[in-house]
Amino acid sequence: MDKVGRYYAWVLLFLTLLPAVLRLLKPVEIAELVGAKMQDLKKRARARLLGIGSVAGSFVLLPVYLLYSRRGWLIIAFMVGVLTGIEMIGNAARPEPSSLVRQNRIFGWVYALTAAGIFVWLVRK
DSSP states (O other): OHHHHHHHHHHHHHHHHHHHHHHOOHHHHHHHHHHHHHHHHHEEEEEHHHHHHHHHHHHHHHHHHHIIIIOHHHHHHHHHHHHHHHHHHHHHOSSSHHHHHHHHOOOOOHHHHHHHHHHHHHHHH
């Protein structure tokens, strides 16, 4: 793997590990923060739009990976982008506190598993 791709993979590891830890250790507090932000309809619409953009933008990476570069970090970026987008869409769709706490626990574990997978991938390369 090239040097830039390796650095980017480490950044993605940090960017998945941090939300995993926060969502697993403080699910209620994070839900309160997100819920307060999602009360504003404009912010909720923006979060939904950014989530859709994240998922769509991630799918743009697949042809780049398949046709041009075969860089492993593109697959990692694809997975993290889709995961982040789905979370943003879910937060906008269900901004009730109980739903956000449940989403925090679910996404906390998914982010933790993703971070573990990225770490294993980095160690192997």
